[in-house]
Amino acid sequence: MIDRLVIFGATGDLSGRFLLPGLASLHAAGQLGDRFRVVGADRGGQDDAWFRQWAADRLDRHAATWPADARRAVVDAACYRRADVTDPADVASVIAGPGPVAVYLALPPALFPAAVTSLHAAGLPAGSRIVLEKPFGTDLGTAVELNRLLADLVPEQAVFRVDHFLAMTTVQNLLGSRLANRVLEPIWNSTHISEVEIVWDETLALEGRAGYYDGVGALKDMLQNHLLQLLCLVAMEPPVSLDERDLRNRKVDVLRSVRPLTGTDLGRRTRRARYTAGRLGGREVPAYADEQGVDPVRGTETLAEVQLEIDNWRWAGTVFRLRSGKALGTDRKEVAVHFRSVPHLPFGGGEEAPPNLLRFGLDPEDLTLHLTGTGAHAHLLAPLELTARMEPPELPAYGRLLLDVLTGDPALSIRGDEAEEAWRILTPVLSAWSSGMVPLEEYRAGSGGPGRPAHSAADQA
Structure with a gap:
């Protein structure tokens, strides 16, 4: 199980409303260990203290049904990195670390090709996974091209084109x-x-x-x-x-x-x-x-x-x-x-x-x-x-x-074709x-x- 999640677009609505509460639910269910870390990255130029406070506020607002200690565990596991997802050097500094990483692109779909290109140039550690929110591309041509970029980056089994409806x-x-x-x-x-x-x-x-x-x-x-x-x-x-x-x-x-x-x-x-x-x-x-x-x-x-x-x-x-x-x-x-x-x-x-x-x-x-x-x-x-x-x-x-992303189960994600x-x-x-x-x-x-x-x-x- 991967114990490091990087969220590009970490201070957006998707992260605050769904991803951080999702992590709190995993902590409450005993699915995340003490070594788990979540790295928030965007172009905002904030610091760890600011991001942890932001995360705590969003968890109090959107994850109040989960125990306080689970919410606190997510906050304690969080850190922040300023990064431009279109800059390979910035991306490399964010994903650097021991072992594989799960990279969640909580970004507008128009940024997916540039983000995937940067990840390819930065070099993902072996065994890493990449997550993309819908819509996947803006039309058939862009979807085909994005699939080609992803195929050059990681195996198909490591690509999670997620749709929360399926869960x-x-x-x-x-x-x-x-x-x-x-x-x-x-x-x-x-x-x-x-x-x-x-x-x-x-x-x-x-x-x-x-x-x-x-x-x-x-x-x-x-x-x-x-x-x-x-x-x-x-x-x-x-x-x-x-x-x-x-x-x-x-x-x-x-x-x-x-x-x-x-x-x-x-x-x-x-x-x-x-x-x-x-x-x-x-x-x-x-x-x-x-x-x-x-x-x-x-x-x-x-x-x-x-x-x-x-x-x-x-x-x-x-x-x-x-x-x-x-x-x-x-x-x-x-x-x-x-x-x-x-x-x-x-x-x-x-x-x-x-x-x-x-x-x-x-x-x-x-x-x-x-x-x-x-x-x-x-x-x-x-x-x-x-x-x-x-x-x-x-x-x-x-x-x-x-949980499927971190454990590597792609059954509920969408295949390229x-x-x-x-x-x-x-x-x-x-x-x-x-x-x-x-x-x-x-x-x-x-x-x-x-x-x-x-x-x-x-x-x-």
Whole structure:
């Protein structure tokens, strides 16, 4: 297990909100030894005392559920180095030390190529690992080039293209529900399933993240990585095992089977929009185009929706709808599996039973099965709902990802060809959107999205 973690971009939101709390969870679980050290590096020119105080403040704010001694252990293990990640000499001074090191690039994706080039010139110690946050590249060409740079630096098994969605309890439960229950897998196909919705709609607006988000947008920020990863877990064939090769191979099979969107399908099966001024949670929210740091000319979308089909035996005829939006009236974060209607109902009176629905809630994490039964009168249909709450995980998503990095388990990271296949799917969509083939719609903050009403009277006020 590697006992030295270097974080480039150490005083950013990712580090303070997720990585340091993830380390605190590992300390609380007894997964990190006394020799473990975390080196924070950026261009700020601070010192160890300042960084430790900054880390302590962020841990108190974002990791208060973990014991104080675990938070203190992270602070005590931390030190700071001023470094320009594009300067090989600076990078060499940061990674210098005995034994291998795990390097976490908590940086804007545009800096990944320069950072990887600097790491190559600096010379990583043997056995080191490198971690990159999504999105991996900005398009297919940059993803291919970044993979080439990484291949020159470390073996593929030492590259962790991380997506914290894969470490969430309910996401893991997707596989468990499918593969460990005989009642589901035989009907997990297009004969019985008409549509799968993979949705991450949130009431959260831009919240000061224009510096990152305005250059990315909802399609690249959410669909290209998070939601396509969920698609893989929903649609893949049962793997022989859950080790890195078998799991990754089955995920790539799914991505390779996704039918490319072409011609008129790009207009009929994709949608982009951005929010205008409205009310969220009783407060006024400015239009996205008026948010500080936003360049309205870019036409960055805050809602993206894509309808995909998979060309293989299992899924021919099933629709997969991926959607993510910001500043919506309600949070909806789930994978919803819609089953086809029964072919015949032996009930009189023109009764109709809604199709069964299996919901994997992502936040909060739960599992709900919507069925139809009979009520007080045996001949009358009534809805039934079975709900299970997920047991709280021992580690949060970033704690699990960091543990995998430090122990060298890449099963939940994304392989190079997998990242490229994801870009292949969405490249025609990006081209159509940038050319204006698909109009940029608008929806009011606090509403249900373009063409949908607000969710509550309060939102309409």
